[in-house]
Amino acid sequence: MNTGRDPDKPSPMGDTAEFQRAVDRATRWIGDYLEHPELYPVLSKVAPGEIRAAFPSDPPAHGRRFDEILDDFEKKIVPGITHWNHPSFFGYFAITGSLPGILGELLAAALNVNGMLWRTSPSLTELEGLTLDYLRKMIGLEGDFFGQILDTASTSTLVAMAAARGALSDLDIRRRGMSGRSDLPPLVLYESEEAHSSVDKAGIVLGIGTENMRRVKTDERFRMDPEALEAAIVRDERAGRRPFCVVATVGTTSTTSVDPVRSVAEVCARHGLWLHVDAAYAWAAAVLPEKRHILDGCERADSIVVNPHKWFFTPTDLSVLYCRHRDELKNAFTLVPEYLRSGEEADEPNLMDYGFQLGRRFRALKLWMVINYFGVEGIRRRIAEHIHLAQSFAAWIGRHPDFEIMAPVEFSTVCFRWRPGGRDPDQLDSLNDSLLSAVNGTGKAFLSHTKIRGRLSLRCAIGNLRTTDAHIEALERVLETEAATVERKTRRD
């Protein structure tokens, strides 16, 4: 059919034959890229504004061909990419855009369904439920948990905490709100001093107020101290405040420490508080029988968040919220306008009722593909390999006279720093800062940093499927070479 308006694009949809050629070109590009992501610098070398400046400031008046658009992608967009797929990406938490995950994204984009109601795509809702059951079985999470897929752990924690707040039924917050009420005590939230910022952000959004967030102290292994937690709760109760939620972390972002969830759960039970567990990164280790213990006590949690988009080879974004109180989620969120009333909802949920978003993407497809493609044993082998690589790197740090380990290595993340002799703590911070910039400036490896007990620490997080011993050895050489360079420079200054 020719509309006569644009001879190059005969149908309103575009030209499917041209699309097919573009997909062939794109999949060839993807194949080459995934074979050799290390041909690119890990950290993009562009200056701020450089990418925007490469494009016209006005949108094109007339449509362009896929070939031209893909040329732009390759020549103008790829240079501004920091390559999370690079085997020497060791920053934050390293991830993998795996083959089955990419395929799942492609097909989900093509289907373009919205899973707000069961009937707006039964496969979305049912595959989500099935896949999250698989996942729960893989990590041995017992109990009657209702799972749902959200974009990020930040959202999952916010949704869980909203349910926790709603569960304070005597306060009737859903109906009466929180402002202008003299009968409403301050609600108090507890987390360890190592907890992720997303916990505080959720508290901010929910009107808890930062002064009502208690950062409980941690022990020498950076784990929440349950006695200090209980003491803080008792203090708040006596002062007439209303403790409502404790967030424990399995695998903190900075040092990957694991809070004693079982003891924390007991404290929560004694005081009637909601326990939310943030296991965004480390949960994946629980696929290994010898690491299953990291989730001890989580079966007593009210909710738990795990991120397959971190250490589970699933492309960003995909976070999972498991909650033992399907009814509390629904009480907090259901609000059905007439045009969305559908009648059904017996066993299969209308997912819009369990969180604040209405629409949702078909994220389950890529996770289902990841699990099917690798299988349980295949995933175990890959996770075990990452732990092994982290241990071998940590052993090298331990043997090295000028480097030291900064925190116990439980998973695939190593916190360490450069520690040449004869320097005071401030000088060490500044030397490590220089070393970090030097290493990242090489484009050969990418590390990030954290503060541990107030001191700068470097972090090497392993989580990419392409990372091997050779990349760890290369990182060791880069660290030594760049440390020597920084050393020479500081002597000269």
Ligand SMILES: *Cc1c(COP(=O)(O)O)cnc(C)c1O
């Ligand atoms: C990464 C991380 C988060 C945040 O994850 P997003 O999915 O980016 O929101 C929260 N908690 C912990 C422990 C994390 O490691």
